[in-house]
Amino acid sequence: MEKVLRKIQMVDLTGQYEKIKPEVDQALGRVIASAAFINGPEVKAFQSELEYYLGGIHVIPCANGTDALQVAMMALGLQPGDEVITADFTYAATAEVIALLKLTPVLVDVNPGTFTISPGAIEKAITPNTKAIVPVHLFGQCADMEEIMNIARRHNLYVIEDTAQAIGADYIFAGGQRQKAGTIGTIGCTSFFPSKNLGCFGDGGALFTRDAGLAGKIKMICNHGQAVQYYHDEIGVNSRLDSLQAAVLRVKLKHLDEYAGARNRAADCYDKAFSGHPEIIKIPVRNPQSTHVFHQYTLQIQDNRRDGLRDYLKSMEIPSMIYYPVPLHLQKAYQNKRYKQGDFPVTENLCSSVLSLPMHTELDGNTLEYITSSVLKYFTH
Numbered sequence: 469m470e471k472v473l474r475k476i477q478m479v480d481l482t483g484q485y486e487k488i489k490p491e492v493d494q495a496l497g498r499v500i501a502s503a504a505f506i507n508g509p510e511v512k513a514f515q516s517e518l519e520y521y522l523g524g525i526h527v528i529p530c531a532n533g534t535d536a537l538q539v540a541m542m543a544l545g546l547q548p549g550d551e552v553i554t555a556d557f558t559y560a561a562t563a564e565v566i567a568l569l570k571l572t573p574v575l576v577d578v579n580p581g582t583f584t585i586s587p588g589a590i591e592k593a594i595t596p597n598t599k600a601i602v603p604v605h606l607f608g609q610c611a612d613m614e615e616i617m618n619i620a621r622r623h624n625l626y627v628i629e630d631t632a633q634a635i636g637a638d639y640i641f642a643g644g645q646r647q648k649a650g651t652i653g654t655i656g657c658t659s660f661f662p663s664k665n666l667g668c669f670g671d672g673g674a675l676f677t678r679d680a681g682l683a684g685k686i687k688m689i690c691n692h693g694q695a696v697q698y699y700h701d702e703i704g705v706n707s708r709l710d711s712l713q714a715a716v717l718r719v720k721l722k723h724l725d726e727y728a729g730a731r732n733r734a735a736d737c738y739d740k741a742f743s744g745h746p747e748i749i750k751i752p753v754r755n756p757q758s759t760h761v762f763h764q765y766t767l768q769i770q771d772n773r774r775d776g777l778r779d780y781l782k783s784m785e786i787p788s789m790i791y792y793p794v795p796l797h798l799q800k801a802y803q804n805k806r807y808k809q810g811d812f813p814v815t816e817n818l819c820s821s822v823l824s825l826p827m828h829t830e831l832d833g834n835t836l837e838y839i840t841s842s843v844l845k846y847f848t849h
C-alpha cells in the first residue's frame with residue numbers, strides 16, 4: 469500500500485483549517501488590530517448569527533460547555549437536594565456540575581441502539597424532589613425530545629439539553645415540524661471545544677433559551693451577577709467567550725451544515741461497509757426523529773473483540789477511541805450507595821463494546837477505504 473496517506477487522525481483540525489485559512493486569519497487579524505479582546509463586536513456578531521442559525525432564540529456565549537451547564541442550573545434556581553436526572557452514558561461534565569452545585573445527580577440508563585437517555589427510565593426515576601432532566605444529544609443526534617418534553621410537562625420539570633455534541637442537528641416532531649437541537653427544552657447548553665462540530669481555537673460555550681427573562685438572568689450570572697456594572701445582584705461566575713474565539717466561530721458557523729454533510733458522507737460509507745456483519749459489528753442506530761451530525765461514529769463490537777480490534781487498528785496506524793470506557797455510576801467520583809454494578813445494563817454493555825472510528829470533515833475516499841477494509845480484515849483473519 470502506498471505511503472501517500474497523511475497520518476490518519478480521529479479529528480483533523482489542521483486539514484480543516486487549511487481550507488478556511490484566509491478567512492480565519494483575516495478575522496483573527498481584525499480582532500488583534502482592534503484590541504477588543506473581551507466582549508468586543510465579534511462576540512455580539514457571533515451571538516446574533518448563531519441566534520439566527522438556531523431559528524431565533526436567545527444565545528448567551530460563555531467560557532465552555534461545562535460552565536454553560538452549571539450556569540443553566542444556577543439560573544433555574546436549583547437548590548441543594550434537588551434531584552436532576554441525566555444519562556449514565558455521557559461525558560462526566562454533565563453530572564459533574566450537578567454534584568458541584570450540591571444537587572443530586574440521578575442517573576438513568578440509555579437506549580441500546582441510539583445511546584441516548586431512555587424516556588421510560590426517566591419516568592421511573594422521578595420523585596417529588598426531581599426538578600430537572602438533562603438529556604444529552606450523544607454523538608450527534610437528538611435524544612427522544614418529544615417524549616422527554618411530555619414527561620417534563622406532566623411532572624412540571626425543567627429540561628436542560630446538553631447539545632455539546634449535536635449542534636446543528638434537527639429534532640423532527642411526530643407532526644413533522646423541525647427544531648434545532650438545544651432549542652427545545654428550557655435551556656440548551658453547548659461547547660465550542662476545538663474537536664466539537666462547531667469548535668473554536670480554545671475553549672468556548674453557549675446557552676440557548678427562548679425565555680427573555682431567563683436569558684437576562686443567565687447573562688447576569690455569567691457576568692459576576694451584575695446587570696449594571698459594579699452592582700452585584702446575586703452571586704455569579706466569570707464565564708465569557710473571548711473575541712478571538714468568536715471570530716473563528718463566525719467563520720466556521722458558515723460552514724457548519726457543509727461540515728455535517730461531510731461527516732454524514734463518511735458515516736454512510738462506514739455504514740455500507742459494516743452493515744453486512746451484524747453478528748459481530750453493530751452500526752450506530754439512527755433515531756428517525758432526528759438528523760445526525762455524527763460528532764462520533766460509534767460501532768458496537770460483539771463477543772469481547774473490541775479491544776483486539778482496537779490494538780489491530782493501532783498497528784495499522786488507525787486511531788480509534790472508546791467513548792466512554794466507564795459508566796458514570798461506576799466512576800470513583802460518582803460512586804454512591806444508591807448504585808452498584810449491574811444497575812444500568814445497557815450502559816455497562818456499551819462501555820465494554822463501543823468503539824469510535826475517525827470522524828471529521830476531511831475524510832477522503834481512500835482513507836475511508838483503508839479504515840473499513842482494515843476493520844473487516846481483522847474479523848476475516
Ligand SMILES: *Cc1c(COP(=O)(O)O)cnc(C)c1O
Nearest residue numbers: 532533534559561632633659661
Ligand atoms: C464536551 C462536552 C461537555 C463539556 O464541554 P467543555 O467545553 O469541554 O466544558 C459537556 N457535555 C458533553 C456531552 C460534551 O461532549
